[in-house]
Amino acid sequence: MQGFGEDVLFLSFVVGWCSEYRSRCAKGVGTSLLQRSAGLQVVKGFDQQHEQAFCQGPPGFSSRVLPHPAWAAGLPPLFAPPSQEQPDQASPGHSVQASQTQRSGSVSRRKVGLYQPPRRRTPARRSWTREEDGWSSDSCESFSEDSRAGTVQEDLSESNHSSQGSQQTSSSALEALLAVADTCTNTGCLSPEEALKAARQRYELARTRGPGALSAEQDDSPRRAGEMSGTPRASPRASRPGAFGGVSKLTAQQRRARHRCNNPWSISETQALLEGIEHCGVGKWADIQRLRLPAIIKRSPVDLKDKWRNLSRLAQDPNTGRANNTVPRHFLLHVRRILGLPC
DNA sequence: ATTAGGG
DNA sequence: CCCTAAT
Numbered sequence: 001m002q003g004f005g006e007d008v009l010f011l012s013f014v015v016g017w018c019s020e021y022r023s024r025c026a027k028g029v030g031t032s033l034l035q036r037s038a039g040l041q042v043v044k045g046f047d048q049q050h051e052q053a054f055c056q057g058p059p060g061f062s063s064r065v066l067p068h069p070a071w072a073a074g075l076p077p078l079f080a081p082p083s084q085e086q087p088d089q090a091s092p093g094h095s096v097q098a099s100q101t102q103r104s105g106s107v108s109r110r111k112v113g114l115y116q117p118p119r120r121r122t123p124a125r126r127s128w129t130r131e132e133d134g135w136s137s138d139s140c141e142s143f144s145e146d147s148r149a150g151t152v153q154e155d156l157s158e159s160n161h162s163s164q165g166s167q168q169t170s171s172s173a174l175e176a177l178l179a180v181a182d183t184c185t186n187t188g189c190l191s192p193e194e195a196l197k198a199a200r201q202r203y204e205l206a207r208t209r210g211p212g213a214l215s216a217e218q219d220d221s222p223r224r225a226g227e228m229s230g231t232p233r234a235s236p237r238a239s240r241p242g243a244f245g246g247v248s249k250l251t252a253q254q255r256r257a258r259h260r261c262n263n264p265w266s267i268s269e270t271q272a273l274l275e276g277i278e279h280c281g282v283g284k285w286a287d288i289q290r291l292r293l294p295a296i297i298k299r300s301p302v303d304l305k306d307k308w309r310n311l312s313r314l315a316q317d318p319n320t321g322r323a324n325n326t327v328p329r330h331f332l333l334h335v336r337r338i339l340g341l342p343c
Numbered sequence: 344a345t346t347a348g349g350g
Numbered sequence: 351c352c353c354t355a356a357t
Contacts, residue, residue: 303351
């Protein structure tokens with residue numbers, strides 16, 4: 001682990017950078033370079049010299065202003081359809097090849113609770129049989145490259161775009177890093193060590209899964225038109241800092257006020273959950289949440305658990321759940337694979 | 344604090 | 351999603 005100390009330095013630098021960025025925003029000055037590199041919004045005129053100095057970073061970072069090469073390194077997202085190009089986009093020089101090992105065996109294939117479908121009501125509209133529904137063994141293999149998934153393609157178009165140019169890929173990776181660092185500075189709920197751990201985990205994820213795993217979700221949730229039924233969508237449970245930004249202990253009043261939230265899971269959220277499960281294993285909801293994947297950063301560990309339960313049910317019985325659910329079929333194939341079910 | 348499961 | 355029991 002030679003690069004570790006380096007990463008610590010880098011992270012601390014970024015943390016400082018974040019607070020500087022915030023204060024700049026507060027003053028309404030000089031964010032153009034940051035905007036350029038992180039895809040953030042331009043504020044207005046800025047002072048060249050200050051920005052120069054700022055971008056120099058602390059001593060020792062003169063040429064390391066922007067994403068750690070490791071973060072910038074991109075691989076095709078797990079769920080993306082096979083892309084013709086993206087030949088190698090090799091990581092810029094930097095050694096990004098350690099620990100490819102730990103991915104294979106250990107995690108995610110352990111005690112997996114099979115949610116036994118408790119006597120479902122309706123007779124089967126469809127069943128998971130190989131013949132009639134295409135559960136061939138290779139359809140399971142091709143999970144990560146199923147091009148039939150038009151919905152996903154749409155859903156991921158954003159992140160795919162961002163993998164077009166290396167610059168934008170960097171932006172995406174940078175945003176991911178910023179998210180971690182930001183959480184660290186803001187909420188204090190992550191110690192620097194925890195933040196670093198999260199950062200490293202996410203780096204691993206980015207490296208093995210591709211930048212798609214890190215690209216933030218731009219509100220692509222399938223929120224129907226007239227469906228904003230009163231509930232403030234933003235931060236359903238982010239009232240005060242806690243394990244993941246605020247565990248809600250609602251008062252009786254609050255509970256009555258908001259009867260029941262309905263925040264349908266977007267496809268990218270679902271994808272992020274599956275990525276997290278791949279990474280941490282089934283049942284490790286808190287760990288997954290600590291990865292701080294942007295797409296599911298607002299979902300509590302319990303939310304993750306519930307979603308997994310639903311996915312698991314759905315994967316075992318397509319008749320389960322809402323008829324209009326948008327979970328792509330190959331996601332369910334993936335779930336089945338995790339569950340050790342025939343695909 | 345986390346997780347599983349019922350509602 | 352919410353709530354609670356059990357770790």
